[in-house]
Ligand SMILES: Nc1ncnc2c1ncn2[C@@H]1O[C@H](COP(=O)(O)OP(=O)(O)OP(=O)(O)O)[C@@H](O)[C@H]1O
């Protein structure tokens with residue numbers, strides 16, 4: 001399978017420090033991949049590099065190997081704070097994902113309106129299309145932001161910590177939704193998270209970041225005591241308890 005995204009030996013230096021080195025992995029059409037790692041590991045940095053917002057110090061990032069243009073990338077950033085006083089409806093936020101002049105402000109064309117409605121429907125947010133985003137719950141806002149990223153029909157969807165600040169139920173709903181987008185719409189989904197457990201049912205590929213390096217493959221291949229001990233450079237135990245994976249720092 002030709003990858004939609006390919007990283008070859010990517011290195012990143014920030015503030016004179018080598019934050020990431022020798023990062024190589026691919027993400028193919030319809031594949032669900034997760035960047036997993038502790039705080040400060042370099043997850044956001046990696047996503048910014050893929051978006052072209054951060055320069056690399058080594059290696060290369062190839063987008064659209066399978067004919068997808070670089071413009072066909074949807075992005076949901078780690079944090080967006082929208083004050084509840086701002087009169088911006090969920091519908092407006094999604095519409096902003098379309099190019100302004102293409103949308104036809106102030107009178108969007110019927111086709112553009114249908115695209116916005118379709119994106120809202122794809123994420124199950126049509127019911128609160130007219131609500132102020134700032135007044136929506138965290139899980140509802142996350143759906144609206146995903147619709148915002150989806151409305152331009154990307155082939156690659158990048159999400160930075162989309163599960164942060166969600167309760168267990170919303171977390172599961174968002175994971176199910178993203179899994180469905182990957183499978184049914186054949187969108188390559190690449191997200192970051194600090195906990196891999198909610199993603200175990202849907203994740204095809206794990207990109208585990210620690211100590212400035214990555215290990216990639218299936219969860220069973222990467223998340224082992226030996227593998228993570230090598231990556232972290234100090235003893236780590238991987239425990240599997242009732243279908244959950246727990247990574248424990250050794251002594
Ligand atoms: N502009 C910068 N200059 C110098 N160092 C930076 C810069 N941006 C990030 N860093 C450092 O790079 C490392 C990786 O940061 P990054 O934000 O990518 O981590 P993360 O894995 O996304 O963490 P979190 O889970 O907290 O979101 C951190 O040590 C951070 O302090």
Ligand SMILES: [Mg+2]
Nearest residue numbers: 043044045078
């Ligand atoms: Mg981050």
